[in-house]
Amino acid sequence: MEDRIHALVREKLLVATGRVFIRADYVSAIGYAKLRMALEDAGVLGEATSPQDGTLCARCGETRGAHKEAACTFAPLRYVSLASEAGKTTYNAAENSQGHLIRYLIETEKRGA
Numbered sequence: 001m002e003d004r005i006h007a008l009v010r011e012k013l014l015v016a017t018g019r020v021f022i023r024a025d026y027v028s029a030i031g032y033a034k035l036r037m038a039l040e041d042a043g044v045l046g047e048a049t050s051p052q053d054g055t056l057c058a059r060c061g062e063t064r065g066a067h068k069e070a071a072c073t074f075a076p077l078r079y080v081s082l083a084s085e086a087g088k089t090t091y092n093a094a095e096n097s098q099g100h101l102i103r104y105l106i107e108t109e110k111r112g113a
């Protein structure tokens with residue numbers, strides 16, 4: 001049976017387009033490790049992981065294994081933590097306006113007061 005986090009990933013995160021910022025309030029309720037696992041189970045990669053056949057394409061949503069390269073240039077769907085300076089820079093870059101380089105930026109703890 002699918003758990004709540006996997007259901008949220010499937011119903012809310014995978015259907016989102018463009019860039020998605022996931023706030024600490026949400027992450028702290030479920031746990032960063034659990035969220036990462038659910039994203040990775042769904043075919044979303046971390047910052048430096050190599051694509052596998054089950055990795056989703058950020059452009060068309062197809063898995064790499066079933067991807068039609070003639071119609072779309074495969075771009076692995078990725079998340080990064082807000083703690084990653086390089087990841088944050090890429091997430092905010094103009095080339096990433098559609099989330100094709102990094103779709104999800106995850107804030108893992110509240111900052112400031």
Ligand SMILES: [Zn+2]
Pocket residue numbers: 057058059060061062067072073074075
């Ligand atoms: Zn594609």
